Amino acid sequence: MTVATVCDAGLQAGTTYRRCAMSVLDTRDDPQMTFDDNGVCNYYQQYVRAVAQHVQHPAERQAALDALVDRIRRDGRGRPYDVVIGVSGGVDSTYVALLAKELGLRALAVHCDNGWNSELAVKNIENIVSRLDIDLFTYVIDWEEFRDIQLAFIRASVVDIELVSDHAIFATLYKQAARHGVRHILSGTNVVTECTLPPHWIWHKTDHVHIQAIHRLFGKKPMKTYPLMDWKVKKLYQMFGRVTQTSILNYVPYNKARVKQQIMDDLGWRDYGGKHYESIFTRFYQGYILPTKFGIDKRMAHLSDLIFSGQITRDEALTELQKPVYDPDQLKIDREFVLKKLGISHDEFEELMRLAPRRHEEFETERGLFETYPVLSPLRLPVRLVKRLLGARS
Numbered sequence: 001m002t003v004a005t006v007c008d009a010g011l012q013a014g015t016t017y018r019r020c021a022m023s024v025l026d027t028r029d030d031p032q033m034t035f036d037d038n039g040v041c042n043y044y045q046q047y048v049r050a051v052a053q054h055v056q057h058p059a060e061r062q063a064a065l066d067a068l069v070d071r072i073r074r075d076g077r078g079r080p081y082d083v084v085i086g087v088s089g090g091v092d093s094t095y096v097a098l099l100a101k102e103l104g105l106r107a108l109a110v111h112c113d114n115g116w117n118s119e120l121a122v123k124n125i126e127n128i129v130s131r132l133d134i135d136l137f138t139y140v141i142d143w144e145e146f147r148d149i150q151l152a153f154i155r156a157s158v159v160d161i162e163l164v165s166d167h168a169i170f171a172t173l174y175k176q177a178a179r180h181g182v183r184h185i186l187s188g189t190n191v192v193t194e195c196t197l198p199p200h201w202i203w204h205k206t207d208h209v210h211i212q213a214i215h216r217l218f219g220k221k222p223m224k225t226y227p228l229m230d231w232k233v234k235k236l237y238q239m240f241g242r243v244t245q246t247s248i249l250n251y252v253p254y255n256k257a258r259v260k261q262q263i264m265d266d267l268g269w270r271d272y273g274g275k276h277y278e279s280i281f282t283r284f285y286q287g288y289i290l291p292t293k294f295g296i297d298k299r300m301a302h303l304s305d306l307i308f309s310g311q312i313t314r315d316e317a318l319t320e321l322q323k324p325v326y327d328p329d330q331l332k333i334d335r336e337f338v339l340k341k342l343g344i345s346h347d348e349f350e351e352l353m354r355l356a357p358r359r360h361e362e363f364e365t366e367r368g369l370f371e372t373y374p375v376l377s378p379l380r381l382p383v384r385l386v387k388r389l390l391g392a393r394s
Contacts, residue, residue, distance in 0.1 A: 096186050
C-alpha cells in the first residue's frame, strides 16, 4: 500500500476531495488540510504567519540587514572568517555566497560531498569559489558507509530518505564553524520559496537518534565517520559555542527567477532543472521514489510557495504540473546509475519499492528521549531553534 492509496482510502472514508482555491495543494497531499470560507487552505495562513515572524518588513529590511552584518563582523574580529556558508551548487546556496561577498563578509564555503554530485553541481561550485575568491572546505563522506546508511533508510521504507544527506550537511557546517571559532552560519533556507511542506512528507533534520536507530536495524556496516549532529554538536557548539544560524535570504527581496538570472550573469551558474536536482540521488528520489511509492509530488508544495509569494500565478503553476515529473530519458539513465552505485539489482529495488511505507514515528526518535529523560530538557530550546531555522531542504 502506498501513501497515495492511504490518502485515497481516507477520502473514501469521509474526506471529500478538495483543492485549495489559492494554491495547487489538495487533500491528496494532506487529508488533514483545512479551508477557510473562501476555500483557501491552512498552508496559506501558515505561510502568512511565517512571513510575519521571519521575513523582514520592507521598511525595516535594510536597517535589520545592516545590524546583522555589523554584528557578524564584530563577532568575526580576530578570527579567520566571519561566516560559514554551505554550498551545493543550487540556487539558494549560490545566492547566499554572492550576498556574503557583496556584504563584505569573509566567508568559508563548506561543501559536504556524499558521492551524488552531478557534474553540473561540481562546476557551479567551482565557479562560485573562484569568481568570488572565497575559501572552500569539502568534507568527503566515506562512500561505503554513506551508501549503507542510505540503504538502511530505503529498507526501513520511511519517506524522508534525504534526512541522511541533510543531517550530514548541517552537522558539517556546525563542526567547521566551531573548528574556526566562527559564530555565524548563513543559511539558504527562506520563507518565500521553502515554507510550505505537509509534515508527513519529511522528518526532523537534526534527529541523530533517529538516524542511528534506523541504521542499527537495517544497516550492515558500522557508522564511524558519518557526521552526526549529536548531543555534542547541539550542546557544545550551539549552546556554549554560541554558533548561530541565520536565514539571510529572509533579510533581502528574494525572487527566484531574478536570482537565477543574477547568478547566471555574475557567476556563470547553470540551471539543473529542478529544486535540489544538483544531486543525482535527490533528482531520482524526488522525481521517482516519492511519487511512485509515496504518492508525493513535491512540486505541489514548491509551486504553492511561489504562488503565495506572488512570484507566479496559480494558472502558471497548474500548467507546470502538466509536465512530467521526470523526463523519461533522464529517468532511465538515472535509474541505471543510482541502482549500480547503490549496489542493488533491479529486482531488489522493486521489492523495496513494494514494501508498505512506514511512519518515522515507528522508530526511535530524539523527541522520545526528551520525554524519557527529563534531564535532557535544557537541550529542547537549541534543537527547536535549529529545526525552525534549518527547515526542510528536501
